[in-house]
Amino acid sequence: MFCTMPADCLKSSSEIRQWYEEKYYSLSIAGLWLKGGEPNTMSPALFSESEVRFLICRLSTYRDVSASISHALIAQIAQETEGVFTDFAFLPPPKDLKIMIDAKIPLWVGTTTKEPPCAFDVIGISNSFVLEMLNLPKLLLFSGIPLYKSERIDQNTIPLIVLGGANAAVTQTLHGTVNEQGGKNHYGLVDAVFIGEGEYAVKQFLEIVKQGKALGWTKARILKECHGKVDGFYEPDKYEHRYKTIVQNNLSAQELSEIAPKAPYVSCPVKSAIVYDLDQTRTLESGPIWYDPENLGSGSIQISNGCPCFCSFCAESWERKPYRERSLAKLSESMKKAKALQGLDTINLMSFNFNTHTELYPMILSFYREITNVNLKSQRFDLLSTDKFLAEVQRIIGKTTVSCGMEGISERLRRYLHKNLTEDQIYTACEYLFENGMRELKIFLIYTGLENKEDLEEFSRFVESLADLKNLSHCKTRVIFSLTRLYYPPHTPLQFDICKTALEENKKIFIAIENICKVNAMEFRESASHEDTWLMQLLAMGDRRLTPALIRSSIADDFIYYNTVPKQVKKNWKIYLEESGLSENDFFQKKSEERILPWDEIDTGITKHFLWKEYERSINFTEQDYCLGREGIEVNCTGCGACPTATHKKSLTQHTTFPPFLREDIKHVADGKKNQITLRVIAEIDPVLRLIPKRFIGVAIARSLMMALPHITPYYYALSGYIGEFIDGKPAVDFAYGINIYHLSFLSNAITEEALQRETLAGKIAGIQKYCSGFSIHELIPEPTDKSDVKFILYKMQFPPDISESLIEQTLGKYLHDTYVKHTLLKRGGGIIFKVNEKSKKKASVIYARIDASTAGHENGFQLIMLVTQRFDFRSFLAACYGFERRREIIRTKIEALGYYRRKIDLIENKKCVVCNSFIHEDTFAGKSAKENQCLVCSIDAD
Ligand code: SF4
Numbered sequence: 001m002f003c004t005m006p007a008d009c010l011k012s013s014s015e016i017r018q019w020y021e022e023k024y025y026s027l028s029i030a031g032l033w034l035k036g037g038e039p040n041t042m043s044p045a046l047f048s049e050s051e052v053r054f055l056i057c058r059l060s061t062y063r064d065v066s067a068s069i070s071h072a073l074i075a076q077i078a079q080e081t082e083g084v085f086t087d088f089a090f091l092p093p094p095k096d097l098k099i100m101i102d103a104k105i106p107l108w109v110g111t112t113t114k115e116p117p118c119a120f121d122v123i124g125i126s127n128s129f130v131l132e133m134l135n136l137p138k139l140l141l142f143s144g145i146p147l148y149k150s151e152r153i154d155q156n157t158i159p160l161i162v163l164g165g166a167n168a169a170v171t172q173t174l175h176g177t178v179n180e181q182g183g184k185n186h187y188g189l190v191d192a193v194f195i196g197e198g199e200y201a202v203k204q205f206l207e208i209v210k211q212g213k214a215l216g217w218t219k220a221r222i223l224k225e226c227h228g229k230v231d232g233f234y235e236p237d238k239y240e241h242r243y244k245t246i247v248q249n250n251l252s253a254q255e256l257s258e259i260a261p262k263a264p265y266v267s268c269p270v271k272s273a274i275v276y277d278l279d280q281t282r283t284l285e286s287g288p289i290w291y292d293p294e295n296l297g298s299g300s301i302q303i304s305n306g307c308p309c310f311c312s313f314c315a316e317s318w319e320r321k322p323y324r325e326r327s328l329a330k331l332s333e334s335m336k337k338a339k340a341l342q343g344l345d346t347i348n349l350m351s352f353n354f355n356t357h358t359e360l361y362p363m364i365l366s367f368y369r370e371i372t373n374v375n376l377k378s379q380r381f382d383l384l385s386t387d388k389f390l391a392e393v394q395r396i397i398g399k400t401t402v403s404c405g406m407e408g409i410s411e412r413l414r415r416y417l418h419k420n421l422t423e424d425q426i427y428t429a430c431e432y433l434f435e436n437g438m439r440e441l442k443i444f445l446i447y448t449g450l451e452n453k454e455d456l457e458e459f460s461r462f463v464e465s466l467a468d469l470k471n472l473s474h475c476k477t478r479v480i481f482s483l484t485r486l487y488y489p490p491h492t493p494l495q496f497d498i499c500k501t502a503l504e505e506n507k508k509i510f511i512a513i514e515n516i517c518k519v520n521a522m523e524f525r526e527s528a529s530h531e532d533t534w535l536m537q538l539l540a541m542g543d544r545r546l547t548p549a550l551i552r553s554s555i556a557d558d559f560i561y562y563n564t565v566p567k568q569v570k571k572n573w574k575i576y577l578e579e580s581g582l583s584e585n586d587f588f589q590k591k592s593e594e595r596i597l598p599w600d601e602i603d604t605g606i607t608k609h610f611l612w613k614e615y616e617r618s619i620n621f622t623e624q625d626y627c628l629g630r631e632g633i634e635v636n637c638t639g640c641g642a643c644p645t646a647t648h649k650k651s652l653t654q655h656t657t658f659p660p661f662l663r664e665d666i667k668h669v670a671d672g673k674k675n676q677i678t679l680r681v682i683a684e685i686d687p688v689l690r691l692i693p694k695r696f697i698g699v700a701i702a703r704s705l706m707m708a709l710p711h712i713t714p715y716y717y718a719l720s721g722y723i724g725e726f727i728d729g730k731p732a733v734d735f736a737y738g739i740n741i742y743h744l745s746f747l748s749n750a751i752t753e754e755a756l757q758r759e760t761l762a763g764k765i766a767g768i769q770k771y772c773s774g775f776s777i778h779e780l781i782p783e784p785t786d787k788s789d790v791k792f793i794l795y796k797m798q799f800p801p802d803i804s805e806s807l808i809e810q811t812l813g814k815y816l817h818d819t820y821v822k823h824t825l826l827k828r829g830g831g832i833i834f835k836v837n838e839k840s841k842k843k844a845s846v847i848y849a850r851i852d853a854s855t856a857g858h859e860n861g862f863q864l865i866m867l868v869t870q871r872f873d874f875r876s877f878l879a880a881c882y883g884f885e886r887r888r889e890i891i892r893t894k895i896e897a898l899g900y901y902r903r904k905i906d907l908i909e910n911k912k913c914v915v916c917n918s919f920i921h922e923d924t925f926a927g928k929s930a931k932e933n934q935c936l937v938c939s940i941d942a943d
C-alpha cells in the first residue's frame with residue numbers, strides 16, 4: 001500500500017514567492033513558466049478583494065500548452081463574471097518536479113499570485129486528452145489537496161475541484177471507488193465535470209459558487225445547486241455503476257450492467273453543453289502573451305465549431321456536433337481586439353476544417369488586409385479538390401505548409417474510417433498544391449490493423465503516381481506521410497469495435513508503408529508509439545474499476561506523462577490489471593449495441609443506435625455522404641440527431657459558400673504590404689523582465705502601441721528587429737535588461753504617415769506607457785535613416801554575493817589573455833581598470849573593463865563595467881566565472897545594457913578627445929551618451 005496523505009506544502013504566498021526569487025535559476029527555462037504576470041493576466045493585487053478565486057490548472061507543462069487556447073479562453077469567460085479572480089497553474093517540467101516537492105512548494109501553485117491552490121475557491125482543471133489524466137493524482141496530492149472527494153467535501157478550506165475540456169466526456173477512470181486500508185471506501189478524484197462547451201457553463205457555475213460563498217453554503221450544497229442550472233454539469237459520484245458476473249468460455253468476469261442515478265435531482269443521461277449560436281459568445285481575444293518564444297506574435301480565433309463530417313474515428317466530430325460557424329462580422333471584431341491585446345502579426349483560424357466556412361473567402365481577404373499572416377489550419381482534401389483557387393490563395397498569402405488527412409491507405413480503409421475521400425480527390429488536391437509550389441505537404445495516415453496485401457498495393461500505386469505528379473509539376477514540395485495508430489474513442493461508432501491497434505503491434509505494416517514512401521522519395525514519420533496507443537486506449541475504454549490503478553501508477557510508481565509512455569509503464573499497467581482481476585480484453589473486445597458502456601450516463605447529442613448503425617457501415621466498408629451542402633452535390637440529413645431545429649438542419653444541408661474574390665484583389669493587398677514604415681523604439685527593460693525572451697518585449701511594445709493608438713492597429717505589420725539580433729542572438733546577451741532597440745514595421749499609408757510622425761508620437765509616449773509593464777519607452781523614431789549597425793555595447797554586471805571580486809578579476813584577466821586582448825591593469829579607488837592597449841582595440845572583443853569596488857550605491861557588492869564588441873563571448877566568460885558545477889547559475893548575473901554605439905562614419909570634423917587626445921571614433925546609438933568632447937572610453941572611465 002502507498003501513502004495518499006496530501007503533501008505538507010507551504011501555505012503562504014510570500015514564502016513561495018521568496019523561494020521562487022531565490023531558486024528560479026535552478027528551474028527549467030530559468031523558471032519563466034512559474035513567473036506569471038504575463039500581459040492580459042490579472043493583477044495579483046485583485047486577489048484578496050475578489051469574491052471567487054479561480055485557479056485554472058493544466059495537466060501538462062507551460063511549454064506544451066502555450067499554443068492551446070483552452071485555458072486562456074476559460075479565464076476570459078470567467079472574468080466576465082463580476083468579482084471572479086483567475087490565475088493559472090501548470091504541470092512542472094520533469095526536472096522541476098523534485099525540486100518543488102523537496103522545497104514543499106505545491107505543484108499547482110498560482111503562477112502570478114504564487115498562492116497555493118488551497119487559497120482558491122475553485123480549481124478548474126482543463127483536460128485536453130486522455131493520457132493527461134495520469135498526472136492528476138500526483139498533482140493533487142503534491143499540491144496539498146486530499147485525493148478524494150469523499151475526504152474533501154466537508155472541508156471548506158479545500159477548494160472545489162472541477163474538470164472540463166476536450167476529454168471531459170472520457171473521464172470515467174477518475175470516478176471509481178478506492179478501497180483503502182482499514183476498509184474505508186473513497187471516491188472522486190474530481191468533484192464535478194463539465195461536459196461539452198464551457199462558454200455558458202463556466203459563468204453559470206461561478207455565479208452559483210459566488211452566491212454559495214456569500215451565503216455560507218457547504219460545498220455539497222453548492223454542487224447540488226448546479227444540477228439543472230449549469231449546462232453539462234455532471235457529478236460522477238451521483239451515479240452508481242453496477243456490475244454483474246458473466247461467464248464466457250468457462251471463465252467468469254464482471255461486466256457493467258447498469259448505471260443508476262443516486263439522487264432524484266440529477267439528470268440521466270447528462271446532456272453535453274453546446275453553444276448553438278457562436279455569435280452569442282466571444283472567441284479568445286484577451287489571451288495572455290505567454291513567455292514562449294515559439295508562439296510570440298501568433299494568436300488563434302475559433303471560426304467554427306463541430307464538423308459536418310462523420311469520420312468514424314473522430315471524437316471531436318461526434319462530441320461536437322452539429323457544425324456551427326461564427327459570422328465574419330463577429331470574427332472581424334474579435335480579430336481586431338485580439339491583434340491589439342496580444343500584439344499579433346499572425347492569426348490562426350481555428351476550425352476542424354476551415355474550407356467549410358461559408359464566408360471563408362471574404363474572411364481571408366479582409367483578415368489579410370488587417371494582419372500580416374493569416375494561418376489556415378486543417379483542411380479537407382475533398383473540398384480542396386473542388387477549389388483550385390484556394391490552393392493559389394494559400395500561396396499568395398504565404399501559407400506554404402499544408403496538412404491534410406488521407407487517413408486510410410486505401411479507399412476500402414477510408415470507407416471503414418468514413419472519410420468520404422476518393423483517391424482521385426487526393427490527386428487533384430495535390431496537383432493544385434504542387435502547381436502552387438507548396439513548401440511542405442503533410443499527409444496524415446491511420447494504421448487501422450485491417451491493412452491487407454491489396455491495400456498496400458493500392459497505396460504503393462498511389463504514392464508512385466503522386467511522385468510522378470510531383471515531378472511533372474517541377475515543384476520542390478516536401479511530402480511527409482505521418483502514420484499513427486487508430487484510436488477507438490468513446491462516443492464514436494468505433495467505440496463498439498475491437499481495439500486491434502492496441503492489441504497488436506504490427507511493425508511489419510509500418511515498415512511496409514515506410515518503405516513505399518521512401519522508395520518514392522517521400523518522407524515518413526511515425527507518431528505515437530504502441531505503448532502510447534495502448535495506454536490511451538485502455539484509459540479511454542476502461543471503466544471506474546481502473547481508478548485504483550491510475551492512482552497507483554501516479555503515486556506508488558511515480559509515473560508522470562510527459563508526451564511518452566515508456567515500455568515499463570505498459571508492463572506496470574498489465575500488472576495492475578492482473579492484480580485487479582482484469583485484463584485488456586475486458587475493455588478492448590468488440591461490444592454489442594446493448595452493452596452498457598462506462599460513459600453511457602453522458603449524452604453527447606447522438607443516439608447510441610445511430611452510432612451503432614454507423615459502426616455497422618464501417619465494418620462493412622460502406623459509407624454515406626456527409627450532410628454539408630456543396631456545389632453540385634445534393635445532400636441529406638442522415639438523422640444523427642445533433643441539430644436542434646429544422647432550420648439548423650437546413651442550414652447544413654443547403655449550405656453554400658460565398659464566391660471567391662478576384663485574384664487581383666488579393667494580389668493588390670499583397671503588393672500593398674511591400675510598402676512599410678519602420679518605427680524604431682528605444683525601450684528600457686526593468687530588471688524584473690531580464691530573463692524574458694527579448695522578442696517578447698517587442699511584441700509587448702507592439703501591443704502597447706496598438707492599445708494606445710487603436711487606429712493604427714490594422715496597419716501594424718511585424719516586429720522586424722531587436723538588439724538580440726543585432727549582436728548574435730546568443731542567449732547570454734538575451735538576458736540583459738536595460739536599454740534595448742526594437743524595430744516595428746507598419747504598412748505605409750496616409751494614416752500611419754500621420755500617426756507615426758516623430759512630433760505626434762512624442763506627445764503620445766505617456767499614453768502608450770500606460771500599457772507597458774516591466775519596461776518603459778524612451779523614444780519613438782519613425783523611419784530612422786541611420787544604420788543600426790551597433791559595434792559596441794556598454795554593460796554593467798553584478799554577480800551574486802558568493803562570486804568574489806578577485807575571482808572576476810582573475811577570470812577576466814585570463815579571458816583577455818586567451819583572446820589576445822593586450823591590456824594593462826590599473827588600480828583606482830579600490831577598483832581595477834583593464835586598460836586595453838590602443839593597438840589591440842581594433843580586433844579586441846573587450847574595449848574597456850573596470851571593476852568598481854563595493855560601495856553603498858551598488859546593490860550587490862562590486863560591479864563590472866564593460867564595453868564590448870560582437871566578438872565578446874558572454875557565455876564562455878560567465879561559464880568561467882561560475883565554473884562547471886554552477887553553470888546553471890550564470891543567469892543569476894544581473895547584466896544591464898547601458899548604451900549602444902556605432903563607429904563614426906563621418907570623421908570630417910576630426911574631433912579629438914580632450915582627455916586622451918585620440919580621435920573620437922564612436923557615435924551614441926541609444927542609451928548612455930559619451931561626454932562632450934570625449935571619446936567613449938574616456939567618458940566611461942570618468943564615471
Ligand atoms: S473531417 Fe473527419 S477527421 Fe476531420 S474533423 Fe471532421 S470528422 Fe474529424
Ligand code: SF4
Pocket residue numbers: 321322323627636637638639640641642643648649650652653
Ligand atoms: S441532424 Fe442531420 S443535418 Fe444535423 S448534423 Fe445530424 S445529419 Fe447533419
